[in-house]
Amino acid sequence: MSAERKWRKSKEPADLGLYQSLLSSFSADFSFAKTQYYHTKINNSPDSRTLFKTFSALLCLPSPSPASDLTADDFASFFVKKTTTISSQFSAPLPFDHGQTPDTCSLPSFSLLSEDDVSKVMSSNHPTTCPLDPIPTHLLQAISPSVVPTLTHIINSSFITGTFPAVFKACITPLLKKPTLNPALLDNYRPVSLLPFIDKTLEHVVCNQLSSFLTQNNLLDSNQ
Known part of the structure; x- marks a missing residue:
């Protein structure tokens, strides 16, 4: 001091x-x-x-949610209506110019990964943990040599089949904006997307390949 x-x-x-x-x-x-x-x-x-x-x-497990009579349908209807209201505030997109020549470049498939590629992505990702993760992320990274072969197989199988594993999908959960707010009012909640760490790893790989393709072929919008 x-x-x-x-x-x-x-x-x-x-x-x-x-x-x-x-x-x-x-x-x-x-x-x-x-x-x-x-x-x-x-x-x-x-x-x-x-x-x-x-x-x-x-x-550090999350504290239980406050008691409330609100149902999943209540939250779904509220957030869909809120999204629709926000979207209606934007102007309509400009009509497509059919005189433009379409670009012939295409991305027929994703490139398969090696175990080293997956290991690098896992180690570079920030070790955040969400309630959907079976074990803390820093522990998963510590034992990565044991899980990387299986994870590499899952990612490559996803690329080959064009299927995203259902167990990797995000879970949307409503959370109070502040702990002191009334839990019975829908306006006091915000939707939060919970992403498992393995899901982030797969999304990171896809994002890298898509970004590289779009950049090389000059397909990104100038405002993107």
């Missing part, structure tokens, strides 16, 4: 460097102490019940 007060008073780069160094050291010590605490707690768990309770706390 004294280092922070000194920097805020002097605004000197040297004082800022000292403050950041102390802050980094404190953060590292705190993380190490937390790791050691849970390591000891897990190793010394007297029974499975205590062990699962510890893991549940580590996974």
